[in-house]
Amino acid sequence: MDFKLNTIHSQQGRIAIVTGANNGIGFQTTKAMAAYGFKVVMACRNMAKAEKAKTEILTKVATADLDILQLDLSNLESVRNFAKKFKERYTKLDVLVNNAGILVYSGKKNEVGVELQFATNHLGHFLLTNLLFELMPDNHASRIVALSSLAHKGAKIHFDDLNCEKTDDSDAAYGQSKLANLMFADELDRRLKKSGKKIIALAVHPGGSDSGLFDEMSRIKYYTFKILSPFILNSPANAAKPSLFAVLSKEVRGGEYIGPQGFNEFKGKIGFAKRSDYSKKQDVATKLWKLSEGITGQSFL
Ligand SMILES: NC(=O)c1ccc[n+]([C@@H]2O[C@H](COP(=O)([O-])OP(=O)(O)OC[C@H]3O[C@@H](n4cnc5c(N)ncnc54)[C@H](OP(=O)(O)O)[C@@H]3O)[C@@H](O)[C@H]2O)c1
Secondary structure, eight states, X not given: OOOXXXXXXXXXXXXXXXXXXXXXXXXXXXXXHHHTTOEEEEEESOHHHHHHHHHHHHXXXXXXXXXXXXXXXXXXXXXXXXXXXXXXXXXXXXXXXXXXXXXXXXXXXXTTSOBHHIIIIIIHHHHHHHHHGGGSOSSTTOEEEEEOOGGGTTOOOOTTOTTOXXXXXTTHHHHHHHHHHHHHHHHHHHHHHHTTOOOEEEEEOOOOBOSGGGTTSOHHHHHHHHHHHXXXXXXXXXXXXXXXXXXXXXXXXXXXXXXXXXXXXXXXSXXXXXXXXXXXXXXXXXXXXXXXXXXXXXXXX
């Protein structure tokens, strides 16, 4: 894949949403998209952090056209409110980057009893996409991008234990949520194609990158991570490149999974990412879709 960010033409007149735009990969994605001319709506749960991030982007990209709308993805009502407000302000949406995420399992649940990683990383984005997708122009430049992870490998959807309460594996819930991101993108793309739409849904992973994601880890893991990360991981700016590729490249096709190609897929040139066999199971993706419709109370496509 030959992706040169400096050959992208202006995206002026196009509107995008980036969830979790105030930090890490979402921040870098927003900054770059704004530099390409997108109007970017920063969908953030913490308005103070969002304002700070907006100011920081404006100091680097003076022409950045940014808006902030409050969104807590873990809360279905907040997602509905966000979609309502977005529709009051805008009549179309060209690109949706479902970027926000949390890593550490707390065992806490949202208002409908769903564990926060699955609720935030998957269900919130599932509902958001569902509520906004009708605003997207029907062409190949319209993109819905999911941020998955290397952590999807080895994970499964625990249909009989969605909150991962019966497993000893503390990483199971994150892996499950990131697997759900990938399988949702696949299933969405299949359904878009089936209904004759040209909108593209696809997934990316950023490799590994030192971001706010690891702040809540146990201190031992956290400091080990901090020592190793400069040597083996991506910078946040490089970690945003798979997302930018998915948003901007004319080469991508729906249903693809994009990520870095270097050692362990942690960083490096962008190309097709490796996925687990489990993630390819269409019957599981369909079951996950139905489950997500059931919990959110919203069906589409
Ligand atoms: N960094 C990596 O190595 C890595 C690897 C694989 C995949 N990823 C994925 O990349 C994405 C971005 O992560 P990152 O590394 O940039 O982490 P980050 O720096 O922690 O950023 C995560 C963003 O998500 C937001 N967020 C968290 N919970 C939210 C909620 N309930 N509602 C709305 N926004 C919420 C955070 O907002 P606050 O600032 O308010 O917390 C923050 O803006 C995630 O989906 C993550 O799973 C990252």
